[in-house]
Amino acid sequence: MSMDTIDPPMVRFGRYLRDNPIIPLLVFLFLMIAVLEVLRPGIVTPFRAGRDGLISTFWVGNLIKFAIPLAMLAACQVLTMLTAGIDLSVGVVATVSAFVCATLSAIWGVTPAVLIALSAGLFVGVVNGIGVGLVRVHPLIMTLGTGLIATGCLQVYQRLVINAGTEIPAFLAWLGTGRTAGMPNGLFVFIPFALFILWLMRYTGFGRLLFALGSNEQAAKLSGVRAWQVYLALYVLSSLIAALAGLLYLGMIRQTSLSLANPLLLPSVAAAVIGGTSIFGGRGSFAGAIVGALILRVLDTMLTLMQLPEGVRTALFGLIILAVTALYVRITGTR
């Protein structure tokens, strides 16, 4: 407020950025890519290393490939954060769906395996939705709890199928590791998915209900919103997205483990937050979260390239997340 009198252009610029939060994020992304290019000349622009091409499709493809599952899980966080919630079960749900799919493919074939994997996600979503929507448990606690339970179930399930062996469905491997024109095949799933989420948030009644509930739940309820139905649908959707992301991730990693996608949970929250989604609800954008996921991946590459000890890498990762969000809060003046 005091800045109004000191530096009006700066304030106007800040307001412009607040209305278009994606711009500073994109600037930051390209800045990071530039730093990366300085650190290791030729990684992004191969002609400097004496090879053909202006931009390395291999590098960009890799970047996008590994950002896809993260961005999908970030979508879960963006959607739930719109209603001032959070979904901490997505990592486990993705792992469960990947593990179930890989083990059942070897026994019953691919189609039933994929369907069962997705319905496992659906089930967790229904439980989350009932807990948050009907019983009104805090989403943090509810999804933390279901995540714990699902982990336990997965461990028990693993003992049952321990002899069955695993099989990665061919089409998932194609989606996960294949490339078309240099770009990862995962985009065949991700682009329609991203368009769907953007459409859902911007142009549908459901999206507007999410914003309304997050901005002022009481007002939304008084205007006739049946909040529990929205919450139920929201958490089911979130878990389904997580299950789908788990399947994609399975094709990408081509290995099963009991904690496959769990390390993606906290980065997914970070991607959503960096992308300008408020954890207090009512404000958020999926486009921002996608850029957030890309930023995190570039950051990952950068820290790996610097060949720092693992401890420094982890610490820097945290510090940069904090710095980006703090800067964002400063520039846009929102929380």
Added chain:
Amino acid sequence: MSGAIRKHAWVMGLAVLLVVLLTITKLIQPTFGASGLESIARAALPFAFATAGMAIVVIVGGIDLSVASMMAVCAVTAAVLMERMAGAPALFIVLGVGLLMGLINGLLIVVTRVPDIVVTLAMLFVWEGVALLILETPGGATADWLEQAIRGHFLFDGLPKALLVIALGIAVVWLPIRRSKLGLSIYATGSDELAAFRSGVSVGRTKIAAYALCGLFCAMGGLSLAALTGIGEPVPGPYLMASVAAVVLGGVVLGGGKGGLLGPIIAVFVLRIIRTILTLLAVDPNVTTIIEGTIMVLVVMLGTAASLKGARR
């Protein structure tokens, strides 16, 4: 007034539950006695301290996702220091390190105005990295007296030293603060930040103090972790989830302002004893995880439903 009654009712209910569970344990395993109690208390040590720290932060209206990482930093610091120097100074250095980490968390939250969940999420990575820098692989050693301090019984069988350590650690730090102006400020800030600010509470300083206290308790947790294992382990344990569960089960409301430290500590023991009972029943440890999670969710659901009947929303 009715709020105070309900709060005490919750803690008393938990205490009754604890006694019932202890009785069940005794029924299942007639030999269960002083030594069984001692091992439960010992296993509960790091959980109890993590929960105490988390409870204070939740009361002030925040949440600290970095507790497990801070405990890891303190555990490795203790293991590295105690390999080189004798007892007491190392102990105080570790406590100081914990306090400092909490202080940094609080300062960052207040200064950057970034939501606490995000700051502590980022700091979770930072502290994890610091722990790895101090000690790359599990190692170091702890002093014998530290291990002795939590092993066995005090004065007579049936009063585990570990229980005494928990009670002392929390009483020495928390009771004087709770009775002081800072304690009142913590509850006021948690109840309604704006109202507290307008009544002259320095909200920022209160928050920083609460996070610093959380760091101090994490240092105690890290010390007990090092004492339990005899080495320093740089990878954070499962204390984040467990402490949030115990805090909520203990009657502290997420959002702040309500609850105490006694409830969460009893809740820690309830959760540990449930685990013991399931082990005694020879239940698959993996099924135990499922049952624990289900109990946690059900209890929280019941608690929320009960408080909804009051006048929360």
